[in-house]
Amino acid sequence: MEAEAPQRLTRIPKEQKGPSRRSRLGSTLNYIVLSILAAAWLTPLAWAVDTALKPESETTITPITWDSSNFNLGAFKEVIDAGNILRWYGNSALVSIVVTAGVVILASLAAYALSRIPFRGRTVLFWVILAGLMIPPQVLILPLFAEMQIFGFVNTYQGIILPQLASALAVFILKVFFDGIPHELEESALVDGASRLRIYWQIWMPLARPALAAVAIFTFVTSWNYFIWPLVVVTSTNMMTIPLGLQAVQSAFGVHYAQIMASAVLGGLPLLVAFIFFQRQIVEGIANTGLKG
């Protein structure tokens, strides 16, 4: 940052000279093009909100208009009063929180051992986990469902949650992170007679906080948005998560456009709000893990 400052300063006088007008024109043009693109990108969301606020009778008129004689929250009220969406929020929150906590704990324990404890068999285990990275979860839906039938977990929270805990990717990301921390820390703690569990908990977990946060955020978003597995394992409306429930929403309301859009807006809201708060972490998390992979 500090190194950049003088550079910016030296650029100012240059811009006042000859080519400055061209570059200023370029950057204005750049702003205009980008603003149009950004507006276009947000338009579908704006249209959804607009429709949700209209009275049902005005949602399908042509020629279309963004205006309405009576903007109101009636559609939202009806969707919430119908009850299902709150139940789905609850299911989604429960599932995503348990999955996130579970993945962070299980994966960090495994990643710590793979990175720091030279036990026999660790190379084999690492390759077994690495191989798991190449298995898309979608291909396993049939045998997993058969398994859930055997365990009696069809249409239960365990059934939705358990398969999501086997995240090879989380182990891999955390192991790479642990590998990058100097060995001396570990050794001096061992010499002091601390147990491995204490070292893991008191030294590594605090050190790994940024990596753990990235893994946690991703696991949460992925789990909240996970569609295909809940579609397979959930068989009743009251066990549905948000993505699954919304997909069936038109059968609940009939084709009432304002209410369907109100459900969509409500379904998208929690993560949009979370994204506004965690924008930096989410964006950096993608950039770091993605670029390393």
Place this chain on the structure above:
Amino acid sequence: MEVQQEVARAPATQLSKTRGGNRWRRDLTGWGFMLPFMVVYALFLIWPVILMIKYSFTNKSLVGTGGSQFLGFENYARLFSDPDFWSSLWHTVWFTILSTPPLVILALIFAMLTNRVIRGQWIFRFSFFAPFVLPVSVVALIWWYMMYSPGFGLIDGTLGRIFGSSSSLASIPWLTSTKTAMISIVITTVWWTLGFNFVLYLAGLQEIPRELYDAAAVDGAGAWAQARWITIPLLKRTTLLVLALQILASLKIFDQIYIMTSGGPDFSTRPIIEYFYDQGFTSYRIGFASAVSVVYFLIILAASIAWFVLSRRREETA
């Protein structure tokens, strides 16, 4: 102080005296740490893979208690002569071919434009990335009902306001015609997932030193020349990564299509995942559906390994 240290050290020195015991203890600790993850991993990843392979050689059904018979390679023989298998596999490949170029090229362009902005960059980052955090059903509902509806959907409606509502452009049946359904799915997917590639590119761009551009500007290189000779060559690594991740993601297409068209009209958009989903959960043919998943898995595996080998080789030569 000294006494305390002595005491703390005692167990460690004792252990290193009996080297064998130390080693066993280390093994035990290591496996102890691995155990919770490995149990879940074995039960919900390794075992299903084995089950899938096993089922693919049988005529197992989802219903009925009748034991399944061993069929050998019959399921595989049958699926390779099944036109529905080939057409759904083709839809997945076709979707990948259609969606990958815009998702890579537009993401690069958006990122390059955004990277030039100094003040207010976060607004653009937010606009392009926001759709990516939405659940697929939210995206699908918005596009299905309010963007693609013939006549009053935003696209047809806007075209109608420009060309008159009686124009044929004002009633394009986006999702219900075999001609436009796949394109519509691609457009929705580009809107939804572009943000991910955009962020990867933006991170790649920020690693390019500004001095390079300043030097180029002094030499009289315009914006286009800078993009052509500095940005794009230096982003090669990022582009390879984005391309690989995008191809793998596109090959997994299912959710949007399942919600928006259910694979229709007339099965013209049904991807391979929906094909084995249908075979398994609608027709209850777990054995046959497992064989389809195995073949699909091998295709994904081949693509991943190809990427792995290629990127390794690049790193070695670099």
